[in-house]
Amino acid sequence: MPRWPKPAEGSWTQHYPELGTAPMSYDDSISPEFFELERDAIFKRAWLNVGRIEQLPRTGSYFTREIHAAHSSIILVRDRDGSVNAFHNICRHRGNKLVWNEFPREETAGTCRQFTCKYHGWRYGLDGSLSFVQQESEFFDLDKDNLGLARVHCEVWSGFIFVNLAAEPRQTLREFLGPMVTGLEGYPFDQLTERYTYRAEVGANWKLYLDAFQEFYHAPILHGKQTPDNFSVAAQQAGFEAPHYQLDGPHRLVSTSGVVTWELDAAMRKPMEDITRSGLFGPWDVPDLGPMPAGLNPAGCEPWGLDSFQLWPNFTILIWSGGWYLTYQYWPTSHNTHIFEGNLYFTPARTPRDRVAHEMAAVTFKEYGLQDSSTLEATQLMLESRAVTTFQLNDQEILLRHLHKVAADWVGDYRRERAEAQR
Missing domain, CATH: 3.30.530.20 (START domain)
Structure with missing residues (x-):
């Protein structure tokens, strides 16, 4: 308590x-070795705030977030049912970053109906599903249903959007926040x-x-x-x-x-x-x-x-x-x-x-x-x-x-x- x-x-x-x-x-603040452990021990396990719900005002609104400490880039997008989805920002074809503008290391935001890879034109819906493959017949045993964007755990509390990069978070967001924070x-x-x-x-x-x-x-x-x-x-x-x-x-x-x-x-x-x-x-x-x-x-x-x-x-x-x-x-x-x-x-x-x-x-x-x-x-x-x-x-x-x-x-x-x- x-x-x-x-x-x-x-x-x-x-x-x-x-x-x-x-x-x-203060060794934890000057040690490269300790920081490398923090990447996996903290930033790939904790719930991380990435923005607020007002940044996704309508269907198709999206923004990206670069999480350098976890070697990750993620997409946050409002789906047609009003929910917020989070995905790893990577195309399932050849691993290109999916959403970016002129400079791939910079974050971006906008509104769209679908996400299209700049490299070979694969397309993904707002729910992350793979909807189109260029020259699909040339692939071998392609199962589009299993090639949607890699999902990231995402929850919203009081309008704040949080993600968790773990395969399975140890706690729900509310459990993680605890009574002092949820008292807000x-x-x-x-x-x-x-x-x-x-x-x-x-x-x-x-x-x-x-x-x-x-x-x-x-x-x-x-x-x-x-x-x-x-x-x-x-x-x-x-x-x-x-x-x-x-x-x-x-x-x-x-x-x-x-x-x-x-x-x-x-x-x-x-x-x-x-x-x-x-x-x-x-x-x-x-x-x-x-x-x-x-x-x-x-x-x-x-x-x-x-x-x-x-x-x-x-x-x-x-x-x-x-x-x-x-x-x-x-x-x-x-x-x-x-x-x-x-x-x-x-x-x-x-x-x-x-x-x-x-x-x-x-x-x-x-x-x-x-x-x-x-x-x-x-x-x-x-x-x-x-x-x-x-x-x-x-x-x-x-x-x-x-x-x-x-x-x-x-x-x-x-x-x-x-x-x-x-x-």
């Missing part, structure tokens, strides 16, 4: 003795459909960027220049600790209080925030989204700021009290590189002022995101020097310990299973 102690009961870490308090090694059910994700997206290649291990968003210890220092000097100095002297951390299976949550931006002293606000009525915490004009699910604001903060739900292995849903939300995805491409994607979701703008407020929030997020990522390559470089091999973590960095322990546990389980299979 999940445990969420109150701070008055003691430190966070002492309630999770399995995580320990010793200095932590009822949040009106389907009402927030105006999306802004950022994507960047980062020269650091995927877990290091996750670490950057799992604690607020860095905020007064790294983001200090985003506020007036007097406020920044005071924040650095006071420090910051979120009031609530929570673990549930492989997933993590940090919840924190907030500020009402427009109630701050004008000297603490930027002129553009006053002009656009927006900023880091989102638009000042908060939409009425109705009652919120019980899973939000578990510490009962007043005022509440945000909840960051970190879904194993590489997906974050960050819900702001101001009526909007963010998602982060971290897609490994090697042991020391990954692709970061950030998406911001708002209720559709009804006026130019709404649109400007949304764009201000998106631009501000980008600035903070760049600050968060700016330290990562420096961290990666020095970890790889191995000049120091263990590192001190404080009490509020509990989610970092948990992330790296879960990665080690999944890799350890995979190693044991492989060793047993070879006996």
